[in-house]
Amino acid sequence: MLLATWNVNSVRARLPKLLGWLRKRRPDVLCLQEIKCLDEQFPRAELEAEGYALETFGQKTYNGVAILSRAPLADVARGFPGGEEAGARVVAASVGGVRVLNAYVVNGQEVGHAKYALKLRWLEALAAHVRGELARHPRLALVGDFNVTFDDRDVYDPAEWRERILCSTPEREALGRLTAAGLHDALRKFTAEGGHYTWWDFRTRGFLGNRGLRIDHVLLSAAALDGCRGVEIDVEARQGEAPSDHAPVIATLESPRLPGRAGPG
DNA sequence: ATGGCTTGAGTGTCAAGA
Numbered sequence: 001m002l003l004a005t006w007n008v009n010s011v012r013a014r015l016p017k018l019l020g021w022l023r024k025r026r027p028d029v030l031c032l033q034e035i036k037c038l039d040e041q042f043p044r045a046e047l048e049a050e051g052y053a054l055e056t057f058g059q060k061t062y063n064g065v066a067i068l069s070r071a072p073l074a075d076v077a078r079g080f081p082g083g084e085e086a087g088a089r090v091v092a093a094s095v096g097g098v099r100v101l102n103a104y105v106v107n108g109q110e111v112g113h114a115k116y117a118l119k120l121r122w123l124e125a126l127a128a129h130v131r132g133e134l135a136r137h138p139r140l141a142l143v144g145d146f147n148v149t150f151d152d153r154d155v156y157d158p159a160e161w162r163e164r165i166l167c168s169t170p171e172r173e174a175l176g177r178l179t180a181a182g183l184h185d186a187l188r189k190f191t192a193e194g195g196h197y198t199w200w201d202f203r204t205r206g207f208l209g210n211r212g213l214r215i216d217h218v219l220l221s222a223a224a225l226d227g228c229r230g231v232e233i234d235v236e237a238r239q240g241e242a243p244s245d246h247a248p249v250i251a252t253l254e255s256p257r258l259p260g261r262a263g264p265g
Numbered sequence: 266a267t268g269g270c271t272t273g274a275g276t277g278t279c280a281a282g283a
Contacts, residue, residue: 009282010272034282036273061273062281107283147283166283201283202270215283245271245283 001096001253002027005143005216006237007104007199007246011035011066014244015043021237022050027250028070029095031102033145035064042066057091065091065102065144082125086118090126092133098224098253099137101130103144111168119147123174131181140221141253142183145246147215148175150185153194154214156206166215183219186251187231198233199246207238218251227254 004027008014011032022030030052035042039058047054051070057078058064065088067073073093080090089104103126108119134140148171152158161167179185187196197212206212220228229252238247 013272034272107281109281109283164283199283203283204269213283242271 001029001098001255002250003029003031003098003100003141003143003218003253004248004250005031005033005102005145005218006248007033007145007216007244009034009036009244009246011043011064012037012041013242015046017237017240017242017244019046019050021234021248022047022052022068025234025248025250027068029100030068030248031100031143032066032068033064033089033102033104034062035066036061037064055091055093057088059088063087063089063104065089065104067091067093067100067102069093069095071095080126080129082128083122086122089122094137096255097139099133099140101133101140101142101144103142103146105145105147107147108165108171110165111163116165120170120174123148123171123178127174127178127181130178130183134182134221138221138223139227140183141224141251142178142219143217143249143251145216146175148172149213149215150175150188150217153192154197156195156197156211156213161213166213179219182221184222184225186218186220186225186228187214187233187249189225189228190231196233197247198249200238202245216246216249218249220251220253224253228252229254
């Protein structure tokens with residue numbers, strides 16, 4: 001199963017690009033963040049025509065998340081307890097034996113801002129929610145735009161970004177408490193090297209010099225990580241006409257072994 | 266350089282992103 005996550009930065013502005021990308025990469029599940037529209041404004045028909053079932057949790061103008069899937073989505077949940085004050089940022093569903101949580105984490109604006117305090121508070125509530133979900137679903141994936149780098153390997157210029165928003169120690173500790181709940185940074189199963197980025201600033205034309213950050217992540221439970229065969233950041237999608245400022249991240253997950261089907265041995 | 270660029274809202278110019 002190909003499980004992808006992409007902050008599209010407006011699903012309506014990105015629709016031609018999104019349709020082209022879906023036809024090219026054919027993910028089984030795609031989690032979108034920053035759809036920036038109400039549920040009734042979501043381009044449902046166009047995406048269903050590509051063979052996807054979908055569930056949205058939108059709001060006017062800002063935020064908003066959606067899950068697309070080639071297989072039916074079950075047990076859909078919009079939002080989570082304690083996450084209400086920050087808007088439409090989490091949608092979850094079960095598909096292919098995996099519990100998928102799609103998150104758009106609060107940006108925080110700058111260290112010390114009221115929105116920064118909200119970000120830290122919101123991440124704590126999410127961690128508590130994830131602990132409960134993990135207890136019910138051994139195979140779990142928490143994916144999305146976390147707006148936090150794990151460490152300086154995820155930052156093109158650590159000196160410039162030192163203790164700034166997306167890189168501050170309290171944010172990284174909050175992300176650490178999320179993974180301490182029982183999740184693993186899937187990319188780090190395959191490489192310890194820095195320089196793998198998922199976001200580049202429009203304003204500084206950061207993509208041209210690969211001045212980026214890795215803030216979009218695929219976090220997997222131990223059981224899901226065991227079946228993870230690769231993680232790719234699709235940098236090509238950040239190029240071309242009218243791209244999002246984020247690149248998609250695609251994880252390859254093996255289907256779970258079914259009981260009683262161990263095979264010849 | 267409190268900027269640079271992009272989107273949504275709404276038709277002039279601001280909020281928000283990260």
